[in-house]
Amino acid sequence: MSARPSISRREFLGLSGLIVSFAALPLPLASAESSQQTQLPTAHKPVASDEVDGFLAIDRHGNISVFSGKVDLGTGVRTAITQIVAEELDVPIARVSVIEGDTLLTPDQGPTYGSLSIQNGGTQIRQAAATARRALIRQAAKQLHLEESELTVERGVIKAAHGTRSVSYGDLIGGRTFALSIDKDAPLKDPATYTVVGRSQPRLDIPDKVTGRFTYMHDFRVTGMVHGRVVRPPAIGATLLAVNEDSVKHLPGFIKVVQQRNFLAVVAETEWGAITAAQQLEAKWSDWQGLPDENKLWDYVRSTRITKEDVTSDRGDVEAALAKSAQRLSATYDFAIHTHGSIGPSCAVASFEGGRLTCWSASQATHNLRQQLALMLGIPDADVRVIYIAGSGCYGRNGHEDAAADASLLAHAVGRPVRVQWMRADEHGWDPKGPPTLIDMQAGVDAGGNVTGWYSQFYGPEGVAGRVKLVAADLADLPHEMEMSPGGIINGTAIPYMFPNVKTVAHRLATTPFRPSWIRAPGRMQSAFANEAFLDEIAVATRTDPFELRQRSLANDHRAIEVLERLARLSNWQKRTFNGHAAGGTVTGRGMAFVKYEVYRTYVGMVTTVEIVRATGVIKAKHFAVVQDCGQVINPDGVRNQIEGNVVQTVSRTLLERVRYDRSHVTSIDWLTYPILTFPDVPDIDIELIDRPQEKPWGVGEPSSAIVSAAICNAVFDAIGVRLRSVPFLPEKTLAAINGRRS
Amino acid sequence: MEQHISLNVNGRKVDLKVADPAMPLLYALRNDLGLRGPRFGCGLSQCGACTVHLDGNAVRSCVLPIVSVAGRSIVTLEGLGTPDKPHPLQQAFIDEQAVQCGYCINGMIMQSAALMAANKHPTDEQIKQALANNLCRCGTHLRIVRAVKRATSQI
Ligand code: FES
Ligand code: FES
Numbered sequence: 001m002s003a004r005p006s007i008s009r010r011e012f013l014g015l016s017g018l019i020v021s022f023a024a025l026p027l028p029l030a031s032a033e034s035s036q037q038t039q040l041p042t043a044h045k046p047v048a049s050d051e052v053d054g055f056l057a058i059d060r061h062g063n064i065s066v067f068s069g070k071v072d073l074g075t076g077v078r079t080a081i082t083q084i085v086a087e088e089l090d091v092p093i094a095r096v097s098v099i100e101g102d103t104l105l106t107p108d109q110g111p112t113y114g115s116l117s118i119q120n121g122g123t124q125i126r127q128a129a130a131t132a133r134r135a136l137i138r139q140a141a142k143q144l145h146l147e148e149s150e151l152t153v154e155r156g157v158i159k160a161a162h163g164t165r166s167v168s169y170g171d172l173i174g175g176r177t178f179a180l181s182i183d184k185d186a187p188l189k190d191p192a193t194y195t196v197v198g199r200s201q202p203r204l205d206i207p208d209k210v211t212g213r214f215t216y217m218h219d220f221r222v223t224g225m226v227h228g229r230v231v232r233p234p235a236i237g238a239t240l241l242a243v244n245e246d247s248v249k250h251l252p253g254f255i256k257v258v259q260q261r262n263f264l265a266v267v268a269e270t271e272w273g274a275i276t277a278a279q280q281l282e283a284k285w286s287d288w289q290g291l292p293d294e295n296k297l298w299d300y301v302r303s304t305r306i307t308k309e310d311v312t313s314d315r316g317d318v319e320a321a322l323a324k325s326a327q328r329l330s331a332t333y334d335f336a337i338h339t340h341g342s343i344g345p346s347c348a349v350a351s352f353e354g355g356r357l358t359c360w361s362a363s364q365a366t367h368n369l370r371q372q373l374a375l376m377l378g379i380p381d382a383d384v385r386v387i388y389i390a391g392s393g394c395y396g397r398n399g400h401e402d403a404a405a406d407a408s409l410l411a412h413a414v415g416r417p418v419r420v421q422w423m424r425a426d427e428h429g430w431d432p433k434g435p436p437t438l439i440d441m442q443a444g445v446d447a448g449g450n451v452t453g454w455y456s457q458f459y460g461p462e463g464v465a466g467r468v469k470l471v472a473a474d475l476a477d478l479p480h481e482m483e484m485s486p487g488g489i490i491n492g493t494a495i496p497y498m499f500p501n502v503k504t505v506a507h508r509l510a511t512t513p514f515r516p517s518w519i520r521a522p523g524r525m526q527s528a529f530a531n532e533a534f535l536d537e538i539a540v541a542t543r544t545d546p547f548e549l550r551q552r553s554l555a556n557d558h559r560a561i562e563v564l565e566r567l568a569r570l571s572n573w574q575k576r577t578f579n580g581h582a583a584g585g586t587v588t589g590r591g592m593a594f595v596k597y598e599v600y601r602t603y604v605g606m607v608t609t610v611e612i613v614r615a616t617g618v619i620k621a622k623h624f625a626v627v628q629d630c631g632q633v634i635n636p637d638g639v640r641n642q643i644e645g646n647v648v649q650t651v652s653r654t655l656l657e658r659v660r661y662d663r664s665h666v667t668s669i670d671w672l673t674y675p676i677l678t679f680p681d682v683p684d685i686d687i688e689l690i691d692r693p694q695e696k697p698w699g700v701g702e703p704s705s706a707i708v709s710a711a712i713c714n715a716v717f718d719a720i721g722v723r724l725r726s727v728p729f730l731p732e733k734t735l736a737a738i739n740g741r742r743s
Numbered sequence: 744m745e746q747h748i749s750l751n752v753n754g755r756k757v758d759l760k761v762a763d764p765a766m767p768l769l770y771a772l773r774n775d776l777g778l779r780g781p782r783f784g785c786g787l788s789q790c791g792a793c794t795v796h797l798d799g800n801a802v803r804s805c806v807l808p809i810v811s812v813a814g815r816s817i818v819t820l821e822g823l824g825t826p827d828k829p830h831p832l833q834q835a836f837i838d839e840q841a842v843q844c845g846y847c848i849n850g851m852i853m854q855s856a857a858l859m860a861a862n863k864h865p866t867d868e869q870i871k872q873a874l875a876n877n878l879c880r881c882g883t884h885l886r887i888v889r890a891v892k893r894a895t896s897q898i
Pocket of ligand 2: 844878
């Protein structure tokens, strides 16, 4: 443990040299900085992810700063990480504060995606805390002349189990570093003794959020800051031919039109000035019509060149099994292009001074973004600092990073800190999209009704969860990534069911209509839709109860079986085989679906009850019963909040959502043209969590979203005997399916 | 032409110098007055994130020209209550943990506060109807309804 000087929280927000100002008038306002004036270690703080000091610092008063590379995107992760550290170190929650996603201060724990914040990020931090705890106890034992085994920790004070001798964390280490590698063998607390983890902890951010005191990215200001607005090409691939700066020069507060190739933006002293200038700027663009015909999207996907085949599972001989089967089923499922649809549009502030860039962003991947911004501006990574400030919920890689690139380019161009906030049309039109996905399913069943073969073929863009190219760098023709990054879209193609012959293949496509990225359960939601709805088709064809069909082929997985058994009880499931549809103008049906997420973690099962108006084709999801086993639960109410959000958001995606476009650009650029679910149509939800304190904590931010589409699909079939294989289940599609079945 | 406009915000008289009388109220509240309750979501009167009370009615400040509110009284989320002395709705949102990202929550609380003024004991259905034009992308709806219900059943 060695000595290092301290810096103030101001430096922690990256504010040295910049004065933050929020208030011009004596209205009830909060200050820019937290009231907590924790003394924190220096700007030369270690950020190595294998060092205790990378993640933890303890000041003289015993206050603990946690440096988390994973960030809270409105999911409650900050509170959960606080609980983990408070638990492992035996300190009150109030003593722990979390600094998130600052490239100067926090280790690179990878982007905040894939439901991995707690599963990977949290457990890494827990191990750092365990290593710290052991070191502190060893130090205390020496100082108190006691054996380690004679010591206990209470509220950050190490004391003799019997006797009065004690020493606090603050006294032992306060303001100094641990200089210790994280020891993966440092003993963790026995979960049986937990008092903080596993109990519902009110989220730390909520009081400020409901009283207007929380600092969102959109609220952040620095002195001298001006405002930028981007002017995107009217057609995605259009070339900028001419700009008439005179059209906006006269506007109050006008500063500059910034143009670089096809990147166009205005900068003004005030936000409204920038908006007005962006609206009034006269620019001439070339025509461009490179998008596919919206009405022939699936032909387009099917005819796109395949660059790679990923075989994600291969057991037995599926071709032979299908050929021999007594009954053969096949069907194609498709899933529309979706937008993230964050309620607050993307926003960032950037300051370029002395060759160095500081960028404040709501990015879920500040470390990646730092490299992307450095690449774009042609400066070393070390000269870029990206600091996370929470934005509007983003559910994946939305436009946050692109707004950061816009702001950085403008700050570079005007030499003053620039704030860029996208307008609604920028967000809907230019955030990267969840790509269109097509899945062909085949199955073979023997004379006894057993599934003998399962063959699925998934069509989605090539690429991984890498760095999504920045719009600004692309338009300005500055260095940027050339490959697509749709996310880990093939991770849900394989199935947990033990059929004797299984093959699952992903055909990776050379291109896709829009810049792709991940949106909540990317590809996995699409796979689970096809897998679980097609399994329902098999249940119908073999006159088997859908629970029974799954239970039979999951027999060796006791956690899966428990989820299904509990779900049947929670939903009061009546064993059923499909016997034709119910009569009546408004009919209800029930459907179930199950997932073992990415075939190795979080188990979720759900039953939904839907109502369909036969004459209109309108579907309403009325109720969901959900059972989830995500291993050790950190904050039960936080997990429930995530499940509710997953269900509601995915009901919206399933019933309503699709990106609209013509040959030139996105035409669904607001909430009227891209409607989402509203209060009157939100289903009720009952949730049962299976807490397994002795198991690993698994992800919760995505898994329950993955099976909502299939559950609805199966319930609709139960009600009216019509199989909807194309998300979204719009009334006109449902009507057409009803009429098609009749004829 | 710069114009002087005075209004009453959260019980205080404020004077603003305005370059463009057509500028929506939201920008004055956020940028000139430094308030953070009202938020920009769409600028199109479609989502509710920018909701404030104008003479007691819930309105969408993103489309309200500043000149049209001269001399009138505005209350924002900050004026409703504070962390130490929260409005019953704010307390209920805390009690029900009715927030995910929270970006929409200003609109949810301000719209519900207006509902409560007109209907002291709304049913779930009435709450859902009152909030039908307020969008939330995180899917926090059920908790929001519970929070409003909790606040209204305590009065
Ligand atoms: S921001 Fe005003 S209604 Fe959306
Ligand atoms: S809580 Fe995130 S938009 Fe409503």
